Structures are given as structure tokens and as C-alpha cells.
Amino acid sequence: MMHKLKVRANHTVYIIFAVLSLFSLTLIFNDNIWFDEAYTLSLIQHNYSDIINILKSDMHPPLYFLSLKTFCCIFGYSITATKIFSAIGYIATLFLGCTIIKKHYGSKTSIIYMLTVGAVPMMLYFSVQQRSYSWSIFFVTLCFIESLLFIANKKFHHCILFAIAGLGAAYNHIYALLAVAIIFAFANIYLLIKDRNLFKRIIIADLIMVAGYSFWIIPLLNQTKSASSNFWLSGVEPLSVIVFISGIAVSALVLMKKSNRKLCIIFADVCVMGIQIIGLFVTVFIRPFYIARYSVVILGIFAILVAFGVKDIKPKPSKVICTLLCVVNIGCLVATGLFEYNPSMTNFRERFSSQQSESDTFVYCDSAFGIMSYYYPNNTHLCTYKENWFEAFENVECINKNEIADKVDPNHKIWFVKNELTKMPKCIKSNFKYKKIDSFQCDFNKFDLYLLILK
Incomplete structure (x- = not known):
């Protein structure tokens, strides 16, 4: 009887993995992008050395972009290909559940872990976004698991994998670097107090991490210095506070049970709450530099926290929790699918095709240029402000806003595109007559299209 239950549980693990992987893959067949994704798509068109040089002036480590470029060199440069690459990172995170977690912590823990990964709001959204989040989640989760196994099993290969995964995370996203720093700090302090012999081994992981990341230390310091003065965020994001409060609530529920107050859960909780704190x-005391989506890098650890916290409860409540998680997963798929396949941009482009030609000029005063320059690459695109990392967009010319009237060709149509939240700039009002022609939505942003005529 026990053997049959074990076989059934094993089958369930792989079924859940396959179904949740398929959920993500169903979301790749659309061409809706937002500014950050347009940046990714434009950046990877450059050669490898140029990518690194451009990233040095931005807030991104290079691993994701270099890996994505290599992937696209093999499978082609398209929105679908870049979404697939992100989906693979998400699937790899799920795969940790049916491999390492299942092997060391059992099928039940594996099932709850995977269901929690899929049930976290926005997780499916990040699984196909053309950014480094899905791969950051994978590397941070693997780093945490290997550090936990190293502490528990004392085997040297876990120490090496711990360091390698940490480097993978650190070279993917700056907040993944912070998450890894928390993991390394906790592991070092714990072993220094509890197991001095094992502490000698973890020094090797520390050295690998420091030596491996030394190539990006100077760019990181320069990026941090630059961001301290001109990072785009202006205050505390309300959603980040909501996420923080939700994290406290989940942690409290898990730790309320005395049997859950053990190393693996406390370690996971420190990582989940540490990055947010x-x-x-x-953000509050130094400089606004944190929003809720940056915390997604620890979502895999959050799923482990939940899995460890509920794996020992009685069978009936456990089944209820798993059923609820399955329902939430389906709900997330439906909600994300409706969002990803929003026809607004497609419908706009169909309407606009009869009015637009390649001789037209597009003018911008905000990040709308990233989206439009991708969809209309052969047009002239003029942006009235500049950042160093705009070099990623080869077909966009940054100009002085006072020179805009001299840069446009009055013999062809002039279009002005802006985010609906952006006020109409004075340089447009003073130089042009303008008429709103259309509007459309891309991702979470809505944009207005105006036809400009020189006064």
C-alpha cells in the first residue's frame, strides 16, 4: 500500500511539473511588449562587447543579455524566441522541485513547492517577460537550496554548486546579488557559530564568489553612484509595502507552529523578508531604489518556505491547501492569458497602418520611444531627452527639445506618442498644432498618439 502511494506521489510530481510548464508556454505567442522589453530586444542586436559596454552605464549585470543573445543567434531574433528563453528559466525553477527538492525533502514538499511557485500572483507574467527575472529566480533558488544542503549534508560539491549558483544570480540582477549576499551572510554566520569545521569549507565558496564577481565590481560601483543621483523612482511604491505586509503575514502563520521553528524555515524567512527590509x-532613509517587482528574485525561496511550513500538516488540510493552490494556478493562468493577449496594440497597428508610412517621423518626450521604435524600425524616431544606455536603441536620435522644430520634416507626417500620464510638453505646444488620433495599451501602460503640424 505504501509503495503504491509513493508511486502515485511520484507520478503526481511529474504531472504537476508538466502542466505548470505548459501553462507558461501557452503565453509566448503574442507580440505585446513594454519599454524594458523593447530595451532587451534592441540591446541584443548589438555585438557582445557593445552589450557589456552599454550595460556598464545601466543598472544591469550582463549574464542574461549575453545568454539571450546567444540563444537568439541559434533560434532567431523574435519576440517568441525571447519569451521562450524566459519560460525556460521559469521551467528550470519548477524543475528544481521534481529533482533536488523531491530527492532531499520528499514528493509532498516538491508538490507544494511547485504549486506555490505557480500560484504566486504575477509569477506567470514574469515567466514570459523578456527580462532577467525568471533566470534570477532560478539561480537564487538553487543557491539557497545548495547552501541548505551544504549545511545539512556537509558535502563539498554542495559548497561548489552554492557558489556557482550565487554567481549566476549575481550576474543576472542587482537584487539577485542582494538576495545571494543575504544567503551567504546567513550561511557564514550560522556555520561560524554552529560548525567551525564546516566554516572553513564555506570560505572556499566565499572566495569563488568574490573572485568570480570581481569582473563586475567597478561597473557595479559606478552604477550605484549614478543611480544614487538620478534613479527614476521618486518615492515608496505602495505595492512594495503591500507585498512586505503579506510576507510578514505568511511568515507569522508558518512560524506560529513550534515545529516549524527550525533552521530551513528560519533561513528561508530571513531571505524572503531580508531583501524587502x-x-x-x-528607499525610505537613503534614496528610493526599490519596487515590488525587484523582490520576485526570492519567489522560489518563498515557495520553499511555504512548502516546508505546511508539509507536515495532516492529510486532509494538506489536500485542501493543494486544491486551493491548483485553483489559484488556474486563475493565474486565465488572468495572465487575458493580460498577455490583450489585443489593444495589435488592433492599433492595424488601424494605424493605413495612416502611417516609413517616411513619417515619430517624436517622444518619454519612454514611448522604446515601444514605437521597435514596431516601426524604419522610421525616424526623435526623443527629447537622453540617458547613456539609450545607445541600445540604434534607430533613435536624442535631440535638444528646443531644436525639435528644426529636426522634423514638414513635408511628411509627424507623430507624437506619449504615455497618457505624461503632460503635454511645452516644446510641443509652442511649435506644433496637435490633434489626438488614437490610443492603445502596452503591458500596464496606456499611450496616446497625436498628429503634429508645424505652426
């Missing part, structure tokens, strides 16, 4: 502290 540090991010919010810096």
Missing part, C-alpha cells in the same frame, strides 16, 4: 530601508 533592506530594499524598503534604503
Whole structure:
């Protein structure tokens, strides 16, 4: 009887993995992008050395972009290909559940872990976004698991994998670097207090991490210095506070049970809450530098926290929790699918095709240029402000806003595109007559299209 239950549980693990993987893959067949994704798509068109040089002036480590470029060199440069690459990172995170977690912590823990990964709001959204989040989640989760196994099993290969995964995370996203720093700090302090012999081994992981990341230390310091003065965020994001409060609530529920107050759960809780506490502290007391989506890098650890917290409860409540998680997963798929396949941009482009030609000029005063320059690459695109990392967009010319009237060709149509939240700039009002022609939505942003005529 026990053997049959074990076989059934094993089958369930792989079924859940396959179904949740398929959920993500169903979301790749659309061409809706937002500014950050347009940046990714434009950046990877450059050669490898140019990508690194451009990223040095931005706030991104290079691993994701270099890996994505290599992937696209093999499978082609398209929105679908880049979404697939992100989906693979999400699937790899799920795969940790039916491999390492299942092997060391059992099928039940594996099932709850995977269901929680899929049930976290926005997780499916990040699984196909053309950014480094899905791969950051994978590397941070693997780093945490290997550090936990190293502490528990004392095997040297876990120490090496711990360091390698940490480097993978650190070279993917700056907040993944922070998450890894928390993991390394906790592991070092714990072993220094509890197991001095094992502490000698973890020094090797520390050295691998420091030596491996030394190539990006100077760019990181320069990026941090630059961001301290001109980072785009202006205050505390309300959603980050909501996420923080939700994290406290889940942690409290898990730790309420005395049997859950053990190393693996406390370790996971420190990682989940630590990155949010540090991010919010810096934002409140030093400089706004943290928003809720940056915390997604620890979503895999959050899923482990939940899995460890509920794996030992009685069978009936456990089944209820798993059923609820399955329902939430389906709900997330439906909600994300409706969002990803929003026809607004497609319908706009169909309407606009009869009015637009390649001789037209597009003018911008905000990040709308990233989206439009991708969809209309052969047009002239003029942006009235500049950042160093705009070099990623080869077909966009940054100009002085006072020179805009001299840069446009009055013999062809002039279009002005802006985010609906952006006020109409004075340089447009003073130089042009303008008429709103259309509007459309891309991702979470809505944009207005105006036809400009020189006064």
C-alpha cells in the first residue's frame, strides 16, 4: 500500500511539473511588449562587447543579455524566441522541485513547492517577460537550496554548486546579488557559530564568489553612484509595502507552529523578508531604489518556505491547501492569458497602418520611444531627452527639445506618442498644432498618439 502511494506521489510530481510548464508556454505567442522589453530586444542586436559596454552605464549585470543573445543567434531574433528563453528559466525553477527538492525533502514538499511557485500572483507574467527575472529566480533558488544542503549534508560539491549558483544570480540582477549576499551572510554566520569545521569549507565558496564577481565590481560601483543621483523612482511604491505586509503575514502563520521553528524555515524567512527590509530601508532613509517587482528574485525561496511550513500538516488540510493552490494556478493562468493577449496594440497597428508610412517621423518626450521604435524600425524616431544606455536603441536620435522644430520634416507626417500620464510638453505646444488620433495599451501602460503640424 505504501509503495503504491509513493508511486502515485511520484507520478503526481511529474504531472504537476508538466502542466505548470505548459501553462507558461501557452503565453509566448503574442507580440505585446513594454519599454524594458523593447530595451532587451534592441540591446541584443548589438555585438557582445557593445552589450557589456552599454550595460556598464545601466543598472544591469550582463549574464542574461549575453545568454539571450546567444540563444537568439541559434533560434532567431523574435519576440517568441525571447519569451521562450524566459519560460525556460521559469521551467528550470519548477524543475528544481521534481529533482533536488523531491530527492532531499520528499514528493509532498516538491508538490507544494511547485504549486506555490505557480500560484504566486504575477509569477506567470514574469515567466514570459523578456527580462532577467525568471533566470534570477532560478539561480537564487538553487543557491539557497545548495547552501541548505551544504549545511545539512556537509558535502563539498554542495559548497561548489552554492557558489556557482550565487554567481549566476549575481550576474543576472542587482537584487539577485542582494538576495545571494543575504544567503551567504546567513550561511557564514550560522556555520561560524554552529560548525567551525564546516566554516572553513564555506570560505572556499566565499572566495569563488568574490573572485568570480570581481569582473563586475567597478561597473557595479559606478552604477550605484549614478543611480544614487538620478534613479527614476521618486518615492515608496505602495505595492512594495503591500507585498512586505503579506510576507510578514505568511511568515507569522508558518512560524506560529513550534515545529516549524527550525533552521530551513528560519533561513528561508530571513531571505524572503531580508531583501524587502533592506530594499524598503534604503528607499525610505537613503534614496528610493526599490519596487515590488525587484523582490520576485526570492519567489522560489518563498515557495520553499511555504512548502516546508505546511508539509507536515495532516492529510486532509494538506489536500485542501493543494486544491486551493491548483485553483489559484488556474486563475493565474486565465488572468495572465487575458493580460498577455490583450489585443489593444495589435488592433492599433492595424488601424494605424493605413495612416502611417516609413517616411513619417515619430517624436517622444518619454519612454514611448522604446515601444514605437521597435514596431516601426524604419522610421525616424526623435526623443527629447537622453540617458547613456539609450545607445541600445540604434534607430533613435536624442535631440535638444528646443531644436525639435528644426529636426522634423514638414513635408511628411509627424507623430507624437506619449504615455497618457505624461503632460503635454511645452516644446510641443509652442511649435506644433496637435490633434489626438488614437490610443492603445502596452503591458500596464496606456499611450496616446497625436498628429503634429508645424505652426
